[in-house]
Amino acid sequence: MTEILAPLFLSLMVVCAVAALSVKELLSAVTIFGAFSFFSAAFFVVQDALDVAFTEAAVGAVITTVFFVCAIKRTTGRST
């Protein structure tokens, strides 16, 4: 199972990273970055690193997303 899931989550992380870089709307980029964090957390779960997955899901996917959205509120919201 690990042999299938680990490459799957890693490739989804690559897809999310490329999508977050290529999208112009900053809010969309932040949302996709949250998805990236969740795939990263899922990858850590597959690797039996539950502690790291826990931290990644809480900090990477929730708290940083909120911080980025708050930061975007103070900018124009579009990448140039």
Added chain:
Amino acid sequence: MRSKFGSPVLDASARLLAPFMWLFAAYVLVHGHDSPGGGFQAGVILAASIIMLRLVRGEASPPGLTSRGALTFACAGPLLYGGIGIVSVLSGGNFLDYGELPLPMDPVQIRVLGTLGIETGVMIGVTGVLVLIFDVLAPWDDGTV
């Protein structure tokens, strides 16, 4: 009752979710030694619940925890952590040598309590710092504490 933030659905969900998040944070804190989790994760969950309440209900939520209170948390956590370390130095051990804490108990129990104490310090510090960062970044704030 009426506020410019959120909606009845968001409000009810946040109210329903927050106590369970606090319970889960407490569980993660006290079970940190034999399951995934610990002080940092518990603090992050606690901070996430507080940030959720602030996002839904606005600046003055939860009641009683202002930015100043978060600053106090952020300072009290390291104080607790370092205080336990210093107390164990003063009672003849190394820094953070929990076994030397002056408590009338079995050394094993003292060790467990000392670990729980520093984990609580980490939790309080992480919660305070994350809530503080959110307060400084929040759209209704002018960037000061």
